[in-house]
Amino acid sequence: TQLLEQSPQFLSIQEGENLTVYCNSSSVFSSLQWYRQEPGEGPVLLVTVVTGGEVKKLKRLTFQFGDARKDSSLHITAAQPGDTGLYLCAGPKYNFNKFYFGSGTKLNVKP
Amino acid sequence: NAGVTQTPKFRILKIGQSMTLQCAQDMNHNYMYWYRQDPGMGLKLIYYSVGAGITDKGEVPNGYNVSRSTTEDFPLRLELAAPSQTSVYFCASSPGSDTQYFGPGTRLTVL
Numbered sequence A: 001t002q003l004l005e006q007s008p009q010f011l012s013i014q015e016g017e018n019l020t021v022y023c024n025s026s027s028v029f030s031s032l033q034w035y036r037q038e039p040g041e042g043p044v045l046l047v048t049v050v051t052g053g054e055v056k057k058l059k060r061l062t063f064q065f066g067d068a069r070k071d072s073s074l075h076i077t078a079a080q081p082g083d084t085g086l087y088l089c090a091g092p093k094y095n096f097n098k099f100y101f102g103s104g105t106k107l108n109v110k111p
Numbered sequence B: 001n002a003g004v005t006q007t008p009k010f011r012i013l014k015i016g017q018s019m020t021l022q023c024a025q026d027m028n029h030n031y032m033y034w035y036r037q038d039p040g041m042g043l044k045l046i047y048y049s050v051g052a053g054i055t056d057k058g059e060v061p062n063g064y065n066v067s068r069s070t071t072e073d074f075p076l077r078l079e080l081a082a083p084s085q086t087s088v089y090f091c092a093s094s095p096g097s098d099t100q101y102f103g104p105g106t107r108l109t110v111l
Helices: none
Strands: A005-007 A010-014 A019-024 A032-037 A044-049 A055-058 A061-065 A071-076 A085-092 A099-101 A105-110 B004-007 B010-013 B019-025 B031-037 B043-051 B054-057 B064-066 B076-078 B087-094 B106-110
Touching: A005 A085, A010 A019, A019 A105, A032 A071, A044 A055, A044 A061, A071 A085, A099 B043, B004 B087, B019 B031, B019 B087, B019 B106, B043 B064
Parallel strands: A010 A105, B010 B106
Antiparallel strands: A005 A019, A019 A071, A032 A044, A032 A085, A055 A061, A061 A071, A085 A099, A085 A105, B004 B019, B019 B076, B031 B043, B031 B087, B043 B054, B064 B076, B087 B106
């Protein structure tokens, strides 16, 4: 079983649409991270959220950490083809060094 | 500044063969990690290290071994390769329990 569940698994949208992807767990996390991975490359960190209820914005991307620190969401406004990629959430558990990743949301933005 | 480097980029092994995946970082990070990523999935932690001489198991350590004799290098050893070890392997480093910087990955096929 996955410690972090992401949904949806796949998302194909037109350029200009808005979308939200979710990262959920039954466990509390001290922090959650969002990464974006392009084919053939390693993941690249987008943001880390650490406080329950925290909202962080990165241009057209808005990240939220749930009040109970068990879930997070990533909202993209006016998606562009350059947003295409695999979006992964991750968090440390059991000690601050063991990171668990969700299975990812594969986003395709069509021009 | 090369960041995190991994060699080789690709490798095909026969069942039962052994090999070492190399990982090096030039950022003087204490924390280093090895992950595997199966097709369409997130990353699973194999082993991690919090400093030279200190290593610990992650989520899926069976069939692998690591060593950390220097801050810079964190090789991953596969003994008696099995088809189930076919995957893409990512090495990452971090200055603390926060941002992880990933290498480009090693794509391994075991036939």
